[in-house]
Amino acid sequence: MKVFIQCISIIILTCSCNVQDVLGSNVIFQSGECKYNPEIFHNFTIRVVNNTVNLEMITKRTFDRGFKAHVDFSISLSKTNRYQRVFAHTVDVCSVTRALKKNIFKAWFQSMLDHSNFMYNCPVVAGHYFLRNWKVDSQLVPQYLYAGNYRVIAHFFYGKLKSKNEETALDERRVEFLSSNSSFNPKYYKSFSLSVSKRTLNMNMELLLPIQRGFRAHFDYQLRLANAKTYQTLFSHNIDVCATVSNVKGGLFKSWFKSMTEKSNFMLNCPVVPGTYYLHDWEMGSSLTHQFLHPGEYRGRVNFFYGKYMTKSEIRVLSFTIDSILCN
Numbered sequence: 001m002k003v004f005i006q007c008i009s010i011i012i013l014t015c016s017c018n019v020q021d022v023l024g025s026n027v028i029f030q031s032g033e034c035k036y037n038p039e040i041f042h043n044f045t046i047r048v049v050n051n052t053v054n055l056e057m058i059t060k061r062t063f064d065r066g067f068k069a070h071v072d073f074s075i076s077l078s079k080t081n082r083y084q085r086v087f088a089h090t091v092d093v094c095s096v097t098r099a100l101k102k103n104i105f106k107a108w109f110q111s112m113l114d115h116s117n118f119m120y121n122c123p124v125v126a127g128h129y130f131l132r133n134w135k136v137d138s139q140l141v142p143q144y145l146y147a148g149n150y151r152v153i154a155h156f157f158y159g160k161l162k163s164k165n166e167e168t169a170l171d172e173r174r175v176e177f178l179s180s181n182s183s184f185n186p187k188y189y190k191s192f193s194l195s196v197s198k199r200t201l202n203m204n205m206e207l208l209l210p211i212q213r214g215f216r217a218h219f220d221y222q223l224r225l226a227n228a229k230t231y232q233t234l235f236s237h238n239i240d241v242c243a244t245v246s247n248v249k250g251g252l253f254k255s256w257f258k259s260m261t262e263k264s265n266f267m268l269n270c271p272v273v274p275g276t277y278y279l280h281d282w283e284m285g286s287s288l289t290h291q292f293l294h295p296g297e298y299r300g301r302v303n304f305f306y307g308k309y310m311t312k313s314e315i316r317v318l319s320f321t322i323d324s325i326l327c328n
Contacts, residue, residue, distance in 0.1 A: 009035050009155050027136040029053055030149075055116075055131040063124040067093045069156050071105075075234065076149035083151050084223065085294045086234050090161060094122035107140055175284035175324050177201050182320035194320050201322070203264075203279035211272035215241045215317070217304050219253075224297035231299045238309060242270035255288055284324075295326050 029048045036044040042058035070090045074083035096105050098121045112118060116131040155161065177196045184192040190206040218238050222231035244253050246269045260266060264279040300322045307313035 009153070026138060027141055029136075049133075052133040052135050053131065054133065055129075057130070058128050059124075059126045061126055063093075064122055065092075065094050066158050067122070067156065068158070068161070069093050069154055070161050072153040072155075074151045074153070075232065076151070084232065086150075086223070087293050093156070097121055104140070108136075111137065111140055174286060174327050175289060176327060177284075178323040178325060180320060180322045182318070184318045185316060188317045192318065194322075196322075197281075200281045200283050201279065202281065204276075205278075206276050207272065207274045210274060211242070211270060213240075213242045213270055214306050215270070215304065216306070216309070217241050217302055218309050220301040222299040222301070223294075224299070231297075241304070245269060252288075256284075259285070259288055289326060293326055297323070297325055299323050 029051050032046040032048045032053060034044060034046045036057075040059065040061055042060055044057045045055070047054045068090055070088065072088040073086045075086050076083055091105055096103075097109055099106055109118075112131055112134055113120070115134040117129055118131070119125075176199045180194045180196050180201070182192060182194040184205075188207065188209050190208050192205045193203070195202045216238060218236065220236040221234045223234050224231050239253055244251070245257050247254060257266075260279055260282055261268065263282045265277055266279070267273070267277075302320055302322075303309070303316060304318040306315040306317065
């Protein structure tokens with residue numbers, strides 16, 4: 001029987017600030033604290049100095065396969081001291097460090113190697129290790145994260161994480177659509193309707209002008225706060241619609257579009273000629289949701305446009321809002 005052994009718990013408070021588009025996002029570290037298992041560490045300290053993270057540790061034993069981390073990202077609620085979980089994810093630390101495929105955790109680890117004496121792979125022998133003057137570069141921050149105050153809690157452990165909110169298998173996750181509303185530019189559409197029926201999404205439209213390159217979409221993802229009537233923005237993102245649908249490389253938006261083509265008569269590339277188009281009985285399956293998103297009530301706002309978003313050059317073509325529940 002596997003036994004839960006907690007090795008380290010780390011809490012880091014950060015502030016993510018959006019600056020110029022060229023620079024991306026800037027992360028400001030505010031504070032850090034930790035506690036450790038004395039059977040595994042002689043010592044473990046974390047300090048935030050001049051907006052950099054510094055770690056010092058002396059380990060008593062070798063870290064080998066089975067060493068895991070549970071990372072919990074939370075955002076501070078407006079005008080309160082409370083935090084709302086945005087997403088949580090458990091990773092196999094040894095697998096991440098040796099994986100060829102790059103993801104956000106692998107990118108962070110590779111960045112830390114430039115400021116530490118960390119080993120590149122497992123097993124990690126007992127000894128003294130450090131991380132000094134580490135910053136999160138703008139390239140290491142997902143572009144879609146909303147500016148705000150965040151708290152990151154990381155638990156490192158062996159065995160099975162003890163949690164009342166233990167996540168179930170991925171194939172049990174589902175999205176239930178609740179309601180929708182929309183508005184459109186009559187210059188581009190003769191009609192447009194969006195509705196929810198039996199938890200599925202349905203769309204009907206009559207397009208008057210062709211959709212051409214330069215057609216963009218702004219996605220805004222919001223989470224309803226516990227016991228609140230309002231929604232808090234988690235992250236937002238702009239995409240080039242034509243580039244996304246024609247791109248060979250996959251991604252979340254491309255996955256959604258490919259899934260929709262099975263329930264619609266949407267064209268597979270641009271330009272999209274004028275005509276009547278539909279989407280009938282579309283469901284968002286478990287494979288189309290981020291694994292790390294926490295179950296809850298979500299709202300998606302989408303604005304389609306030409307030009308530069310929220311400027312005088314913007315031409316708003318279509319807008320809609322969809323409310324849904326993410327369930328385990």
